[in-house]
Amino acid sequence: MEMTITHHAQRRLQQRGIPPVIVNLLDQYGAVERSRGADTLFFNRAARDRMTRAHGGRSIAGIEKWLGVYAIVSDEGSLITVAHRRRRFKRK
Numbered sequence: 001m002e003m004t005i006t007h008h009a010q011r012r013l014q015q016r017g018i019p020p021v022i023v024n025l026l027d028q029y030g031a032v033e034r035s036r037g038a039d040t041l042f043f044n045r046a047a048r049d050r051m052t053r054a055h056g057g058r059s060i061a062g063i064e065k066w067l068g069v070y071a072i073v074s075d076e077g078s079l080i081t082v083a084h085r086r087r088r089f090k091r092k
Contacts, residue, residue: 002077003023003027003073003077003078003079004077004078004079005020005023005078005079006078006079006080006081008080008081009071009078009079009080009081009082012081012082012083013082016082016083016084018066018069018082018084019066021063022063022066022069022082023071023079023082025043025051025063026041026042026043026069026070026071027041027071027073029043029047029050029051029054030042030043030047030071031043031044031046031047035072037075038072038073038074038075038080039072039073039074039075040070040071040072040073041070041071041072041073042069042070042071042085043067043068043069048060048067068084068085069082069083069084069085070082070083070085
């Protein structure tokens with residue numbers, strides 16, 4: 001699915017130093033959880049394993065500092081915001 005990036009998300013990517021390629025990797029391999037009316041994309045162990053199988057371990061080592069990033073995506077497919085995870089996600 002083609003993801004549109006909102007102005008807010010574009011600013012957050014720049015402010016937080018997150019390359020857009022990380023958002024693409026989240027979209028392709030990230031785990032999805034529903035939270036507050038939108039989807040949260042993040043890298044869990046299974047997502048990291050999928051990326052390692054697809055790209056190899058060396059290329060994953062190059063993005064290790066961004067594996068704690070998450071993205072919020074609306075139902076329409078718009079990227080709302082991105083951030084670095086500071087704590088665990090609350091699950092019900």
